[in-house]
Amino acid sequence: MSYLAKIETLPEGARWPQLRDWMKTEPLPLFAELRAHRPVLVLPELTLVTRHSDCVDILARHDLYSVAPYAPKQGSYWMAQDDTARHWREKSIMRALLDRERIPEMRAWAEAEATRLLSESCDAVDAVRTLTRGVPIAFVQHWFGFEDADPEALLKWSYWNQMDAFWNQPFDAPAFATADEIVASREASNDEMRGYLVGLFQKKGGQLQAGGAPTDMISRLIVMARAGVLEFNAELAVLNAGGLLIGAVETTSHAAVNAARVICEDPVRLEAARAAARSGDERAFDGFVFEALRFRPAFPYFFRIAEDDTALARGTDHETAIPRGAMVLAVTHSAMFDPTAVSAPETFDPRRRLQDTFTFGYGVHECLGRAVGAALIPAIVKVLLLDATRSPCDVDYRNGPVPEAWRWQPV
Template identity: 60%
Template sequence: MPGYLERFDATPAAERWPLVRGWLFGEPLPFFAELRAHRPVLPTPEATLATRFADCAEILARPDLYSVALYRPKQGDYWMAQDDTAVHWREKGIMQAILDREDVPAIRAWVATTAAARLAAANGRIDAVAGLTRAVPIALVQEWFGFDDGDPDALCRWSYWNQMDAFWNQPFDAVAVPDPGEIVRQREAANAEMRDYLVALVRRRAAELQAGGTGRDPVSRLLRLAGSGAARFDPARVVLNVGGLLIGAVETTSHAVVNALDVLLADPQRRDAARAAAAADDPAAIDGFVFEAMRFRPAFPYFFRTCEADAVLARGTDHQTAVPKGTTVLAVTHAAMFDATAISAPERFDPGRGNGNTFHFGAGLHACLGRAIGGVMIPEIVRQALRLPELAVGPVDRRGGPVPEAWAWTWRV
């Protein structure tokens, strides 16, 4: 059978991107191996793919050259949709301080208790997406982020449509999205509901503080900062940033947990070793298995950027490639995490290798704000699942879309 690049070159230019996109999601590892070896920078009419570690690292480290301009129509003036701006640095710094890393051990213990309780209540049968991988991060948003009176279904819907529009409804996704405009409409409707809820929540927390309350949830702490005048951070920015906590917490966590578990359960040797680690007294014994599984199947195979000036990728190599201004560039970090120049024996599943030179939480200016929390929540949900006796799972149901939507599990009670 002809190789990927031979088939690519034989395909009319207008038909190449759908072909490449199908391989990117359907046959990623062999496709990426051929690209890294023979054409590590692959231009198509819709997007240019970079597949080697050095090029992906450069793209993510150069917001001056590779921007997040495609975020702006979806996220407005939220700081994550900005690059090297005062708003970005100020508000990211504020939110990093609000998400205290000192709380991470307590959060992990809480996730363990919450996930175990939900599985125990399920009595041996569950839709793992609705009942666990989305439900636990929603409960965390309620318990730790101050959304305690939020309706779980609404919280899930608001996160879902924002994630779907921002990350899976870009111009280069059009070949796989039947109705891009409907996703935009759903996101706008979700945001109108979420804004009403958040405004009411912020007003209620403000009234509690005025009455002498000492709330430690992020909303209360942000309001105290806004009221102090110590930073340019008014109640409207509180609403925007609190919404970002919700949007970032749910769907990406669910996707990562499902992918990691699917990889671990698919191979009997990996499964048995991971189950033994999950049964250990040390909760962190499972972590290496989970993050290595995420290397094999990350939630996001790439990060997209817009080239802001004529640029060059793979500079100084035989594969040096010009990238014109305005090009959509995909840093295909799934491929980069199998680059032997950055990862030792990349084809080997090695739970002891550590997270060096991986992109599980992005990299550079736009690395994930909640990486410390995600770094314990994801493996702890996996750990509790692997402790179920005689767990049997069906296929992950993505319902024709990019994210896990349902997953039927049974186990012995």
């Protein structure tokens, strides 16, 4: 029996939970059937869109499909806004301050830090705690200016904000905590983070007044806020510093685990990736990492709210009217396997271009730290895959949406 036939035998309230489970356990055959026979699938909770062209339309049309679902989680932060002056101004400021010229140096630093952290573990190692979370936390401390922060606190602040914004929406059913518990943990984390950041800004502001150089992100944010030439004050600088941390840790960890996992699942693929890593050709190795993320993305979909009565897939044989306020999921995991847009989609091809995927989002809300993430993730994965002294066990999700532990045993 096909997926759609099975769904039609279920009560309406059981259909989305079943589909959500298949999206985790059997995504590619499910998506192939949906693209072929029901590319726009309307359910009581939401509407799933699975073809490439329709996903692009949703993510490009922020006037029709907005990020309003983020507002209850992120308040006035610019990521919860679409085409606003504040969105463009603050995003532009943060991108300008991210030191893109130093990306090669950042990558080399991350690889060296991953090597150091792994070398300190002489037996079995938890790759999540040690590397995929450990390296981004150390990166935030070293490059962004959080050097005196407690690593456990940085992890907690990033984690609960990610859990609430991305995995605690009305259509979710979190099993690792209740919806209210997740919100409470995010709010408590933000109170702690705000207190820390205010103190950090005061300290670094004093160092700048004493003649110090703005060598990290926090210091440059202070200089920008003090300049007074833009609508960007100290309060907004603190808010954006928090956003910088929140976006850097958990998403990097999730992506690094997913990429390494897909590569490790095939011995031939693993050996080819190791050969590329040893060759020193970063572009060749990165192809393995980002192709693996096409097969297992950290975010299989992006959710939006319809801002008006409209039609999905307008002008096609699957055109579907949806009302204002409808929740829409652009299932980009499916879109990256749509044969109308992707050549030989079922083939693992490390020569594909990262730009042809949705790994870092699409459109107005493309990832702020795309350039940093595109260096940091492969640096971590490379060190993990080149460790021939250990082999991976199963990833432990602890009933949640992200990798929480990944034990690598001595060979």
